[in-house]
Every structure is written in structure tokens, then in C-alpha cells.
Amino acid sequence: MEVLKVNSITKKYLTKTVLNNLNLALTEGKIYGLLGPNASGKTTLLKLIAGLTQPTGGSFSVSGKQAGVATKNLVSYLPTINHLPRWMTVGNCLSYYQDFYRDFSPKQAEERMVAMGLQPKQKISSLSTGMLGRLKIVLAMSRQSKLYLLDEPFNGLDPISREKVLEMILDAANEDNAVVIATHIIKEIESIMDEVIFLHEGQVALMGNVENLRQTRNMSVEELYKEVYGDA
Amino acid sequence: MSFDTRIPIYLQIMERIKKDIVSGKLKGGDKMPSVRAFAKELQVNVNTVQRVYQELEREKILYSQRGIGSFVTSNEAIVEQIKEEMARELLGNFVRGMRELGFSKERTLTALQAYMEGEQDGSVKG
Numbered sequence: 001m002e003v004l005k006v007n008s009i010t011k012k013y014l015t016k017t018v019l020n021n022l023n024l025a026l027t028e029g030k031i032y033g034l035l036g037p038n039a040s041g042k043t044t045l046l047k048l049i050a051g052l053t054q055p056t057g058g059s060f061s062v063s064g065k066q067a068g069v070a071t072k073n074l075v076s077y078l079p080t081i082n083h084l085p086r087w088m089t090v091g092n093c094l095s096y097y098q099d100f101y102r103d104f105s106p107k108q109a110e111e112r113m114v115a116m117g118l119q120p121k122q123k124i125s126s127l128s129t130g131m132l133g134r135l136k137i138v139l140a141m142s143r144q145s146k147l148y149l150l151d152e153p154f155n156g157l158d159p160i161s162r163e164k165v166l167e168m169i170l171d172a173a174n175e176d177n178a179v180v181i182a183t184h185i186i187k188e189i190e191s192i193m194d195e196v197i198f199l200h201e202g203q204v205a206l207m208g209n210v211e212n213l214r215q216t217r218n219m220s221v222e223e224l225y226k227e228v229y230g231d232a
Numbered sequence: 233m234s235f236d237t238r239i240p241i242y243l244q245i246m247e248r249i250k251k252d253i254v255s256g257k258l259k260g261g262d263k264m265p266s267v268r269a270f271a272k273e274l275q276v277n278v279n280t281v282q283r284v285y286q287e288l289e290r291e292k293i294l295y296s297q298r299g300i301g302s303f304v305t306s307n308e309a310i311v312e313q314i315k316e317e318m319a320r321e322l323l324g325n326f327v328r329g330m331r332e333l334g335f336s337k338e339r340t341l342t343a344l345q346a347y348m349e350g351e352q353d354g355s356v357k358g
Contacts, residue, residue, distance in 0.1 A: 031277055163275075170272060190237040191276045211240040211280070220237035 001028050002064070003147050003178040004049065009058035011044055011202075018044045020202035021058070026147070029175040033189050033210075033221065034182040036199035037229055042182040043080070045199070046149040050077035063146050073103070076145035078136055080152045084124050090135060091120030101143050109142035112171075116164055130161035137165045141172035148172065148179045154188050162188055186222040196221050198228050233274050241276055242283045249288060250314050253304060260306030264294060 006024040010017065018041045026032060034042050047053045049060060051072040062071040084093050090113065097104045113120070116134040127135065137153055150169070154162045162185075170192060173179050180197075181189055196213070198206040206228055210221055217224060233248065235241050252258040264285070265273065271281045285302050288294040292310055296302045305311070330340045 029279070166275060167272070170275065170277070173278065187237075191235055191241055191274075191280075194277055194279055211242060211283075214238060214240045218238055222237065 002026070003028050004060065004062055006045075006049075006060040007058050009045075009048065009055045009060060011041075011048060011053070012056045018202055019048070019055070022203055024197070024204060024207075026178050026180070028146075028178055030194040031169070031173050031179045031181065031189075031192055033186070033193040033196045034180050034199065035184075035186060035196060035221075035225055036205075040199040041202045042199055043151055046077065046151050046180070046182060049147070050075050050149055052077070073101075074146040076101075076140050076143040076148045078140040078148070078150040078153055080155060082124075082132060082136075084132075084136070084139075086123075086125040088124050089120065090118050090122045090124070090127075093124070093135065093139060094120070097139050097142070103144040104139075105142050105144060109138055112138045112142060112168065116168070129156045130158050133157045133161055134164055134168075137168045141168050146177050148177065150179065150181045152183055153181060154183060154185045166192065186225055190221055193221070196224075198225070200228070235276075242280050242287065245274065245276070245281070245284045246287055249284070250293065250318065253293065253311060254315050254318060258304050260304055260308075260311070262304045263300075264302040264304065266301060 002025055004024065004026040006022060008021045008023055009019050010021055011019040018039075022041070022045065034045070036042050044053070048055055049062070049071075051067070060067050060071075062074045065071050065074065084096075088096065094106055094109055094113075097109070098106050113135070116138055118131060118135055118138070122131070124132070124135075133153070133156065137150070140148065140150065148169075153165050153169070157165065166188065169179060169181070181193070183189060190210075193210050195208060196206075196210050197204055206224075213224060214220065219227070233245075235244050249258065249264075264270070267278055267281045267285060271278045274281070285294060285296070289296060289302070292307070293305055293314065294302045295305060327340070330343075335343065
């Protein structure tokens with residue numbers, strides 16, 4: 001079933017067009033890699049679907065529901081920045097999420113925190129970048145959402161933390177939801193994506209099943225990226 | 233397991249399972265891990281493992297029992313067939329490589345024979 005349907009969305013900031021008549025359809029049970037160079041519109045697209053910014057034109061729906069409060073409840077968004085208050089403890093964040101989101105499972109989050117090596121008493125301000133990255137992904141993936149939008153989940157993380165984040169994504173992905181991972185670190189997600197979406201100048205330049213692309217082009221997604229964007 | 237990302241990952245996993253069957257690491261009647269568990273172990277997408285199992289079932293190398301899981305075939309003929317296929321592939325690569333070196337058929341055969349005899353004596357290292 002279709003999780004996300006984007007109909008000719010355009011987003012302009014003053015005179016700059018970031019998304020240009022973009023169309024996209026995502027289905028359940030898949031992990032999508034959202035790729036593109038800086039300023040290709042990845043973050044803007046994710047923020048739009050998460051309901052954090054409004055489109056200049058066009059519309060979208062999540063699981064058949066038109067954009068609005070209803071879709072916000074179905075979408076879990078992981079921002080690049082640290083969105084957690086620095087004075088809170090890891091444990092505080094858990095109750096904070098519980099207050100905010102009805103679909104948040106504190107039990108699942110607690111188990112995952114343990115698996116990630118996070119202690120409830122640790123303060124956000126004292127966490128390393130790697131530990132903060134792990135906490136953010138645990139919180140985002142412990143909501144029972146239809147659509148997970150992850151903006152650069154590996155940024156600034158060491159190889160072990162990256163692997164932990166990857167495990168978390170694989171653990172939460174199932175046949176009822178879809179995961180979108182926007183990233184520059186293509187190598188990290190080569191083996192976990194079903195489909196790849198290449199954004200170029202605010203439009204979908206190429207989209208397809210990664211295994212089929214490998215078969216027909218004898219290329220890794222990373223090599224394909226270089227071909228799609230050339231010197232960009 | 234690390235993958236060559238230029239080759240479809242499901243094919244690489246299929247290859248590994250076939251090797252494990254031929255080498256006896258996986259035996260007839262062995263139960264395969266669940267799709268989810270195997271995906272986690274290999275750190276790949278669940279759909280990739282699903283495809284692996286489907287393809288192997290199509291080739292009759294695995295069979296599934298509903299609600300229980302996937303199992304390795306006990307059919308020796310099929311195991312033999314995998315062995316033949318893998319041998320053909322190895323031979324193909326070998327012959328191609330020798331041709332590229334400019335070895336004739338006769339010279340290739342002589343070289344192979346000499347190598348294998350040497351290997352038996354222990355004078356050539358693997």
C-alpha cells in the first residue's frame with residue numbers, strides 16, 4: 001500500500017526554488033535512500049512531509065490522509081540538528097517523547113537504549129556526538145509510525161555508532177512502514193536500501209530498485225551517484 | 233559478510249548459501265534462520281533475504297514448511313548439481329584467464345597437470 005504520495009510539490013524561499021513540481025510515491029515495507037548533493041532539496045522535502053514547513057504549491061498525503069495534523073501523527077522525523085534540550089537527562093527525553101507522541105513505546109525505547117549503551121541518568125549536555133546520535137535514532141524509531149524520515153542519521157558518528165544506528169533502522173523497518181534515509185554517506189546504506197531516489201534541482205532525477213540497478217548497470221549506488229551528478 | 237556493492241546483494245548471499253551447502257557447512261534438512269534474524273546477522277534489508285529464500289526455493293535448494301521455516305534440501309542430486317555449476321564457473325574463469333595469458337589448449341592442460349602433480353608432491357604451495 002502507498003504510504004506517501006507527493007503531488008507536484010513546489011517550495012520557494014523568496015526567489016529561490018528548492019522543490020520544483022516534485023512527484024513521489026512510496027510504498028509500505030521498503031527502505032528508501034534519498035540522495036543528492038547539498039542544496040538538492042532533501043531536507044526541505046523531509047521537513048515538508050513532517051509538517052515543519054508548508055509547500056508553496058502542490059499537496060501530499062500519508063497513508064491516504066491529506067497533509068495536516070493527521071499526517072503528523074503518522075510521520076516520525078529525525079532532524080540533523082540536536083533537537084533535545086541540553087539540560088534534560090536521557091530518561092527525561094523518554095518521558096518527553098511519551099508526552100508528545102501517543103504512538104511512542106517507552107518500553108521499546110528503554111530496551112533499545114540499553115542495547116545502545118545509553119544510561120537514563122546521563123545528561124544530554126554530557127553526551128558525545130555518537131551517543132547523542134544513538135539516542136536520537138532510538139527516540140525516532142520507537143514511535144510506531146507509518147513513515148520514518150531520517151535526515152543524515154550517520155552524520156558525525158564513528159563506525160561503531162553508525163553500525164548501531166543501522167541496526168536500529170533494520171530493527172524498526174517492517175512490512176507496515178516505510179523508512180526514508182537522506183544521507184551523503186551512501187556506503188553505509190548500500191546494503192539496506194530497497195530503492196534509491198536521486199534528487200536534482202528540486203526534482204526526482206532517478207528512482208529505482210537498487211538490486212535491479214546493480215544488475216542492469218553493474219554499478220554500486222555510490223558509482224551511480226557519481227554518474228548522475230557528475231561534477232556537481 | 234561484506235558485499236561487492238556493484239553486484240546485486242541477493243545474488244551474493246545465494247552464492248554463499250550454495251557454497252555452505254556444497255562444503256557441508258549446511259546439511260540436508262538444516263533449518264535456515266528466519267528472514268528477519270538472517271537479515272540482522274548480515275545487516276541487510278529484510279526484503280533482500282526474502283528474495284534469497286524465494287529464489288533458492290525456486291531452484292529447489294531450500295524448501296519451506298509453512299509456519300515453521302525454510303530448510304535445506306536433502307536431495308543429493310540437487311547438491312551435486314550446485315557443485316557442477318560452481319565447478320563450471322571456476323573452470324570458466326580459469327580457462328578465460330589462461331587464454332588472456334596466451335596459453336593454448338595443450339599448454340593450459342600441460343600446465344594444469346604439472347601444477348596438480350606438483351601439488352600432490354607438496355612442492356607447489358596452494
